[in-house]
Amino acid sequence: MYKIIQSRFIRFFLATVTLLTIFIMLPIYTAMALPYGTGKYGTCTYNTCGITLTSSNNISVGVTPSDGTGDCSINNDSVSVLTGSSTGYTLTLSTNSTSTSLSNGTSNITAGTGTYSSPTALGINQWGYRVDGVGGFGPGPTSSISNTAYPISAVFAGAVANNVPATTIVTSSVAANPAVTTNVWYGVCANSSLSTGLYTGQILYSAVTN
Amino acid sequence: MVRGNYFKYFFVLSLSLFLVIFIKPLHAFAASQDLTISPAVSQIKVNPGQSVSGSFLIINQGDGTYSFNVYATPYNVTGQDYTPDYKAIPGAVDVSSWFKFSIESGSVAPGQTEKVNYTLSVPAGTQDGGYYAVAFGQTNNPKALIGVTINERVGMLFLMQVGDKVVKKGLLQTWQSNFFQSPPLTSNIKIENSGSIYFRANFQYKVSDLFGNTKYLLNGQKFILPQTVRNLSLPWNKSPSFGLFKVSGNVNFLGKNQYLGTKYVLVMSKAVRIYTGIIISLIIVSYIAFSLGRRKRKKQNHRKKRN
Numbered sequence: 001m002y003k004i005i006q007s008r009f010i011r012f013f014l015a016t017v018t019l020l021t022i023f024i025m026l027p028i029y030t031a032m033a034l035p036y037g038t039g040k041y042g043t044c045t046y047n048t049c050g051i052t053l054t055s056s057n058n059i060s061v062g063v064t065p066s067d068g069t070g071d072c073s074i075n076n077d078s079v080s081v082l083t084g085s086s087t088g089y090t091l092t093l094s095t096n097s098t099s100t101s102l103s104n105g106t107s108n109i110t111a112g113t114g115t116y117s118s119p120t121a122l123g124i125n126q127w128g129y130r131v132d133g134v135g136g137f138g139p140g141p142t143s144s145i146s147n148t149a150y151p152i153s154a155v156f157a158g159a160v161a162n163n164v165p166a167t168t169i170v171t172s173s174v175a176a177n178p179a180v181t182t183n184v185w186y187g188v189c190a191n192s193s194l195s196t197g198l199y200t201g202q203i204l205y206s207a208v209t210n
Numbered sequence: 211m212v213r214g215n216y217f218k219y220f221f222v223l224s225l226s227l228f229l230v231i232f233i234k235p236l237h238a239f240a241a242s243q244d245l246t247i248s249p250a251v252s253q254i255k256v257n258p259g260q261s262v263s264g265s266f267l268i269i270n271q272g273d274g275t276y277s278f279n280v281y282a283t284p285y286n287v288t289g290q291d292y293t294p295d296y297k298a299i300p301g302a303v304d305v306s307s308w309f310k311f312s313i314e315s316g317s318v319a320p321g322q323t324e325k326v327n328y329t330l331s332v333p334a335g336t337q338d339g340g341y342y343a344v345a346f347g348q349t350n351n352p353k354a355l356i357g358v359t360i361n362e363r364v365g366m367l368f369l370m371q372v373g374d375k376v377v378k379k380g381l382l383q384t385w386q387s388n389f390f391q392s393p394p395l396t397s398n399i400k401i402e403n404s405g406s407i408y409f410r411a412n413f414q415y416k417v418s419d420l421f422g423n424t425k426y427l428l429n430g431q432k433f434i435l436p437q438t439v440r441n442l443s444l445p446w447n448k449s450p451s452f453g454l455f456k457v458s459g460n461v462n463f464l465g466k467n468q469y470l471g472t473k474y475v476l477v478m479s480k481a482v483r484i485y486t487g488i489i490i491s492l493i494i495v496s497y498i499a500f501s502l503g504r505r506k507r508k509k510q511n512h513r514k515k516r517n
Contacts, residue, residue: 049248049249050267051246051248051365052269052364053244053363054242054243055243055360055362056242056243057242057243057276057359058351058359058360059358060357060358061357061358077358083250086430087431087432087433090292090294096361102358163297165293165295166294166296171292173430173442173443174428174430199357200357200358200359201358202360204363205361205362206364207362207363207364207365208250208285208294208365208367209251209367210292210433
C-alpha cells in the first residue's frame, strides 16, 4: 500500500514540478516574445510641436427621479490629447468658474465630496467625475447608466473650482502621437426634493506640455 | 493500469487547467471641439527692460466653429510630480502681465487657423533668473441649457531667462525600481535643480529580459524648474503579468551624462501571486507527506526486523 502511495506521490510531485516549471518559463518566454515597445523623440523638436485637445461641447446627464429615494445617471466625455512634444503633457480638470455646482437658479446640485485620490460614492443631489484606472477611482470599467436607483457603487470626485489648482487627471512623459484618449465619466444623483428644471455647470480641461 | 490511468488523468487535468488559466495574454499587459496651439513650448532669453515678439497659431481641426479667448497665466508646479498651477503666487512676480496679444478673443471656423502675435516686455529692474508662463487659447462655449458645458484650453509654455546672472546647478537625486512589483513595471528617476534657472534633462530608460533582449526603450526630455525636485515616473504599460526583467538607462543634463545602474525587477500580478502561492503550498504539503511516509516506513521496517 505504501509503495502505491509513494509512487503516486512521486508522480504527483513530478507533475507539480512540471507545472511550476512551465508556469515560470512560459511567461518569461512570452515576455521575450513580446513586441518591442519603444518611446521615441517626437517627430518635432519641442520648440515646434503643437498640442491639440479634443472633447465634446456639452455632456447631458439627465436624471428623472421616480420617487423620494432618488436616481442616478452617468455619461462620459472622450477627451483626447495629441502632441509630438517629447516632454509629454499634463491634462487637468476644474470647473470654469468659482462655483462647483450644477445650478438651476437658486437650486443646486453640489459637487461630490470625494477627491481624485479618495473618491467617494455620490450622495443624493450630488454630481462628480471619475476616470477609470487613475487616482483612487479603481479599474472600472464604468458604463453609462440612466435613472438607476440611488445609491450607486461607483465612486466619484468633485470637480474643483477654477480659483484653486486644477486636478491633474492624466500626465505623460512621452509624446502623445497618436492621440491619447481619456474617458471622463460624469455622474449625477438626484431626488424629487430638487426643483424641477435644467441644471447646468461648466468644466474646463487644460492641456499643456510638461 | 489503474495507477497509470490516475497519473495520466491528473497530469492531463493539471495541464489543461494550466492552459485554461494561463494561455491568455500574459502581458498587460469623441458636435466636438478640437483646439490646437502651436508651438507648444517657447524658450526665450531677454534682458530686463527689453521686449521680444513672436507668434503662435490657434487651429481648429474640428467640425464646428467656436469662439476663443487668448490670455497668459503664470506657470508654477507643486510637488515632485509637477502638478501645474496657473495661479500667481502671492508676492511673486506676475509674469502674465508681461504679455500683450494681437488677438484676445475671436472665432475660428473648421479647418481655419488664427495667428496670434505676442509681445513680451520685461520690466526694467527685473531680477535675473528664470520666469515661467503659459499663453492659453481657450474655447468660449456658451453655457448649455442642460448638463455640463465643456470648455477646453491648450497652452504654450514659456520658459524665460531674464538677464545673464543665472546659476545652473542640479543633480540626480535617486534612481529607483522596486524588485517586487505588480504590473505595470515602473521605475522612478528624481532630478533636483538647485540653481536659479530651468534646465532640460534628457533620459533614456530601458527594460530588457534576462537574456539582454530589449523589451521596452523610452527616450524622453523633461524641464526641471529651479529649486524643485522632479520625479519622473516611467511605467512600462505593456509589461506582462509575470516576468523577471532588468531595468537601466541614463540621464543627461547640464553637460553631464549619468548612467542608471542595472536593477532587477520581478513582476507578478495579483492573480499570479495567488497561483504561485497555491503551487508552492502544494509542494510543501507534498514534501511533508512524503517525509512522514518515509519515517513511517522506516519504523515499520525496524519492527519487522525486530520480529
